[in-house]
Amino acid sequence: MSENAITIKELTKTFYLFNKDYHILPWLFTKKGCKAEKTALDHISLEIKKGERVGLIGKNGAGKSTLMKLIAGITFPTWGSVEVHGKVGSFINLSAGFNPDFTGRKNLYYKGMLTGRSEKEIDSVIDDIIEFVDIGEYIDLPLRMYSSGMSARLGFALAVFTDPDILIIDEVFAVGDKNFQEKSKAKTTELFNAGKTVLFSSHSDALIRQFCDRVIYIKDSKVAFDGDVEEGLKIYNDDVRKKK
Secondary structure, X not given: OOXXXXXXXXXXXXXXXXXXXXXXXXXXXXXXXXXXXXXEEEEEEEEEEOOOEEEEEOOOOOOHHHHHHHHHOOOOOOEEEEEEOOOEEEEOOOOOOOOOOOEHHHHHHHHHHHOOOOHHHHHHHHHHHHHHXXXXXXXXXXXXXXXXXXXXXXXXXXXXXXXOOEEEEEOOOOOOOHHHHHHHHHHHHHHHOOOOEEEEEOOOHHHHHHHOOEEEEEEOOEEEEEEOHHHHHHHHHHHHHHOO
């Protein structure tokens, strides 16, 4: 059995931009008609061991979110490979994967099974999730009647209560209203301290220091630093100051 929770080899992700959506289909066959290309990640190789808590730092647009989405299976590599060993709890695009015509309750089963959980697993936590999200009768109403905050609550609770092995977190402590923010922060902290493998993207040095034992600094689509938290933060903050 692998000691790694995540193994990444030569990972590259390129996005292709088009003037019109209908230009995409001929491009698939001819590779012509693309307006521009944007390489979000460029031949990245990483190993993250089980139980490591890794802080992902870098400026907006550096490729952090793309890396997390690739690990979570939300998008796919242009080149290279991502191997994930264990169940993933993704805190990215919390409402993604829900069906607007299904009730909140049905969506918990629907998205849960899309992300690899069995009906039995969801049965065992459904009451805890419903109590945690605390949206009353809305749980049995169609998702299209929810606010964006209510949908995010549902996605957050599903991610934390289905006992993930790997947490992928994009600074989600601001989910919902103030009361729910406190609940979500406490629950996330509990998972951080439970020996899970964590990939945590944040612009807060204090949170990175509090929760992480390793830092990966993504700069211009590449890994600029991988190692000690304090050293990584210093290199990143020095780079930020140089550009001011």
